[in-house]
Amino acid sequence: MSYQLKTKAQSESGAAKGSAAVTSTVASVIADVRERGDAAVREYSQKFDNWSPSDFRLTQEQVEEIVAGVPAQVLDDIRAVQNNVRAFAEHQLNSIREFEVETMPGVFLGQKHLPVTAVGAYVPGGRYPLLASAHMTVLTAKVAGVSRVTACTPPIRGEIPGATVAAMHFAGADEILLLGGVQAVAALAVGTETIKPVDMLAGPGNAYVAEAKRQLFGEVGIDLFAGPTEILVIADHTADPFLVAVDLLSQAEHGPDSPAILITTSESLGQAVLGHIDRLLPGMPTKDFAGPAWRDHGQIHVVEDLDAAWPLADAFAAEHVEVLTANPRQALSAMHNYGALFLGEGTCVSYGDKVIGTNHTLPTRGAARYTGGLWVGKFLRTVTYQEVTSEESSAALGELCGRAARAEFFEGHARSGDIRLARHTGSLPGWAAAAIHA
Structure with missing residues (x-):
């Protein structure tokens, strides 16, 4: 037995048209940047961001001046979060073993891990200054041993996002460009007169940035194809419905196309969550994003028991999965398709997004069926060698x-x-x- 208290409301009829328009726009921008280089980059930056400085690259002096203007508490918090991200990435690096084995007398086979030489790290601006993305892309690449990381972020409403610049700087970016959108991604991939091309692109972005990465994949490597942020909560009768509601809306605020899904074994909990969301949404500062996301992409599924919940959750293969049950660690053996698990009420997806140390760049749109998220190994190339003596x-x-x-x-x-x-x-x-x- 399973049924839905709330179903996804939005029709997908306009999606194909929107996708085709994005694809065409991105292709024309990439072609123009490839043809005209810096001149095209400057025109698109002026058109889309009203931003056309004499040089998109920040000098060391400019970086230091910008960082000095960021509140001390923000700088301390950036350092604290980056310590968490760095520690986890270093543990990941230490888990990857190089080896050499003699498979026959005088036959030596080996494996090495070589870092990518140059990475372009895109840190979005737009609605929010996503400085956490600097930790996840720039810092993780540097832990992997990438020798040159060029970090890009757009101005926000014509202003320099000081905290984001500080995050990129502390993470170890070798170059920082105040440049955003498709023009930034294209310039990093193909190179211009003043921007050296990279070997790999990493970092999230809007639909246009994601499409640019898709079109450039092959010419350069990418971390993964990213879509709208997703949250799926699995809850039994022991969960707090108010907490469930808050956590669902915490991810819905990413954008109007962000799915927020609840799978529960308790109809009464599901009803309570619906009520809390109805009361919480009107007062949310980000209701213009969270409201449409919940209206059009929110779902609540009621299932008979957890044995029915696990396979349903696996079918979604969601980016983030919170497990709010009496025994949350059961999910470690019961589930197979997810970007990241958040076990128990003591943690939440927002911790993963912002502070806890695991990487928040994760697979979306069902990609968790075949890939994990960004990690230190994505910036490494596993190569082999052979010798017969x-x-x-x-x-x-x-x-x-x-x-x-x-x-x-x-x-x-x-x-x-x-x-x-x-x-x-x-x-x-x-x-x-x-x-x-x-």
């Missing part, structure tokens, strides 16, 4: 290679194996003898 082992591999390659009709591959076998046996294969004596 034993002639006997090389001969054995050569004989095997000859047979395996000819089974696939790859004669050239087979001959590479033949020659190494011949060096050991002293007997040239017929094709080699004929070529030598021709």
